[in-house]
Amino acid sequence: MAKGEYKGPEIVFENVTKEYPNRVKALDNVSFTIEPGEFVFLMGHSGSGKSSLIKLMMLEERPTSGKITIGDDDLSEIKGGKIPYYRRKIGVVFQDFRIIKSKSVSENVSFAMEITGEKRKEIARKVDLVLNIVGLQRKAGEMPDCLSGGEQQRIAIARAIVNVPGLIIADEPTGNLDPANSVEIMNLLEKINEKGATVVVATHERELAERMGKRIIMLNHGVKSDSNDDASAVFGGDSDE
Amino acid sequence: MNNSIFSKIRVFFYMLRQGAKNILQNMFMIFASVSVIFASLMIIGALVSVSANMQTIIDHYNDRPEIRINFKSHVTEDACLAVKEKLSADPCIEEVTFISAEENMQGMLETFEDDGNGDLFAGYTDNEALRFVSLDVDLDSTVSGEEFENYIYNQIEGVDSVRNIAGIVNKLETVKVVVRTCSVIAIIVFGCLSVLLVFNTVKLTVFARRREIEIMKYIGATDVFIVGPFIIEGFFVGLVGSVISYGVLKGVYSLVYEYFMKNTLFGDSVELVPFESMAGSFLLWFVVAGVALGVSAGSLAVKRHVKV
Ligand SMILES: Nc1ncnc2c1ncn2[C@@H]1O[C@H](COP(=O)(O)OP(=O)(O)O)[C@@H](O)[C@H]1O
Numbered sequence: 001m002a003k004g005e006y007k008g009p010e011i012v013f014e015n016v017t018k019e020y021p022n023r024v025k026a027l028d029n030v031s032f033t034i035e036p037g038e039f040v041f042l043m044g045h046s047g048s049g050k051s052s053l054i055k056l057m058m059l060e061e062r063p064t065s066g067k068i069t070i071g072d073d074d075l076s077e078i079k080g081g082k083i084p085y086y087r088r089k090i091g092v093v094f095q096d097f098r099i100i101k102s103k104s105v106s107e108n109v110s111f112a113m114e115i116t117g118e119k120r121k122e123i124a125r126k127v128d129l130v131l132n133i134v135g136l137q138r139k140a141g142e143m144p145d146c147l148s149g150g151e152q153q154r155i156a157i158a159r160a161i162v163n164v165p166g167l168i169i170a171d172e173p174t175g176n177l178d179p180a181n182s183v184e185i186m187n188l189l190e191k192i193n194e195k196g197a198t199v200v201v202a203t204h205e206r207e208l209a210e211r212m213g214k215r216i217i218m219l220n221h222g223v224k225s226d227s228n229d230d231a232s233a234v235f236g237g238d239s240d241e
Numbered sequence: 242m243n244n245s246i247f248s249k250i251r252v253f254f255y256m257l258r259q260g261a262k263n264i265l266q267n268m269f270m271i272f273a274s275v276s277v278i279f280a281s282l283m284i285i286g287a288l289v290s291v292s293a294n295m296q297t298i299i300d301h302y303n304d305r306p307e308i309r310i311n312f313k314s315h316v317t318e319d320a321c322l323a324v325k326e327k328l329s330a331d332p333c334i335e336e337v338t339f340i341s342a343e344e345n346m347q348g349m350l351e352t353f354e355d356d357g358n359g360d361l362f363a364g365y366t367d368n369e370a371l372r373f374v375s376l377d378v379d380l381d382s383t384v385s386g387e388e389f390e391n392y393i394y395n396q397i398e399g400v401d402s403v404r405n406i407a408g409i410v411n412k413l414e415t416v417k418v419v420v421r422t423c424s425v426i427a428i429i430v431f432g433c434l435s436v437l438l439v440f441n442t443v444k445l446t447v448f449a450r451r452r453e454i455e456i457m458k459y460i461g462a463t464d465v466f467i468v469g470p471f472i473i474e475g476f477f478v479g480l481v482g483s484v485i486s487y488g489v490l491k492g493v494y495s496l497v498y499e500y501f502m503k504n505t506l507f508g509d510s511v512e513l514v515p516f517e518s519m520a521g522s523f524l525l526w527f528v529v530a531g532v533a534l535g536v537s538a539g540s541l542a543v544k545r546h547v548k549v
Pocket residue numbers: 020021022024025026044045046047048049050051052053
């Protein structure tokens with residue numbers, strides 16, 4: 001696995017506003033650019049709009065106004081039957097792991113490849129490979145319930161990367177983990193980023209984010225805030241393309 | 242990631258396996274749904290067979306004259322023909338046909354031979370006491386069979402018996418309409434009931450797996466991939482239900498058929514419709530109905546319970 005194996009896309013948010021039907025404005029005129037292959041933290045208190053922003057990228061929600069571009073995709077143009085194919089270019093990780101309890105570790109990972117109709121041999125090879133990357137090769141046959149939280153999150157990461165997506169999105173991936181496991185998960189995400197993937201991690205844990213030494217995009221009640229020291233520096237004039 | 246035909250085929254087989262798994266894990270509800278489809282199709286099938294047979298029976302009687310007047314053996318052909326002339330003049334009577342003593346004898350012989358007792362009768366064909374003439378009469382619809390029967394007995398000399406089947410046909414027509422109506426109602430009621438139950442079965446599976454389905458959607462599974470196994474489940478339920486009902490209906494029908502072949506109906510042997518002549522369309526309709534039901538219930542359940 002060499003650097004550049006994952007082709008990280010550029011992400012551009014231009015004046016994106018998301019208002020839910022209950023009139024809650026989760027995002028208010030947010031603009032930023034994430035470079036291809038960049039590792040970025042999305043930080044803010046609970047309710048600041050991080051998950052909403054991620055849902056927009058996943059096409060689970062649509063912006064009320066503004067434009068989102070990921071790689072060559074203008075998200076407003078991806079509709080209906082195209083959405084699944086778009087999502088295959090993204091690996092997603094959640095706070096609550098979202099793995100299937102009735103499937104073994106390796107089945108949870110191979111599942112993500114079965115939906116694409118990949119050859120069985122190729123699936124077996126790739127699953128082996130990614131389980132190695134996340135350090136679960138020896139637990140391949142076990143059921144998720146027998147594993148620790150950190151290990152379950154590593155299954156989710158293996159599943160997220162098995163189709164070699166350019167973009168990895170993680171919403172509070174360490175929210176249910178102890179500090180040691182949190183660091184390990186972050187290191188794993190950094191490792192994938194080093195292979196070329198663009199990585200976006202939402203978190204409210206400031207310390208953890210700062211320790212990684214990556215760019216931080218701050219959200220405050222749906223508004224991108226430049227109050228953060230390194231954020232303001234990097235973000236000088238990215239709002240307009 | 243590739244979109245070749247092979248990857249589509251692999252996806253298809255994956256869905257088949259998943260559908261089979263759903264079925265195995267959901268045996269009890271599958272059994273319940275199959276039973277409901279079975280019961281529904283049995284009731285519908287029974288009503289449809291009865292109404293098909295009603296039609297043949299009615300046709301059987303319609304082919305025959307409504308009223309036959311048998312004269313006593315001393316009445317001569319000439320006397321009988323005179324009565325025929327008289328009746329023919331009546332505007333209420335559509336048609337009168339004369340049946341000679343020879344024809345009657347022939348008819349009786351055939352009946353006896355059909356019953357395997359031809360020999361018993363062989364020596365009596367010339368017996369004057371057994372020779373008689375008859376008239377077949379078709380009435381206008383304005384006259385009732387009973388009225389005419391009374392008229393014949395009272396006004397015509399030498400009448401031995403009158404066989405009136407006009408009443409039977411009318412009664413059969415009424416029964417047929419009732420059976421037809423029941424069939425239509427049964428098809429609607431049991432059709433809806435079956436859809437509802439299969440829908441519920443599939444819904445339970447969908448509900449039990451909604452988290453899994455959610456995850457599948459996040460990792461880029463297409464709608465077809467997600468819905469496919471549930472449709473396969475519905476298809477299976479419909480197919481099994483319809484094939485079983487077909488088999489049972491066939492068995493029961495054959496028994497009934499044999500019974501009526503050996504015995505007579507209204508003292509008159511009527512041929513029932515053999516199962517084979519209805520079978521083709523029954524199997525086809527059962528399978529089409531069962532499968533359509535299963536597939537629609539399957540897709541409905543997913544549409545309702547998974548935000549696609
Ligand atoms: N589906 C929704 N409908 C209505 N309001 C929502 C919905 N999702 C989130 N919100 C609201 O939007 C705001 C931002 O939420 P969220 O994006 O989940 O923030 P975070 O992930 O940073 O905690 C909150 O006030 C939340 O209550």
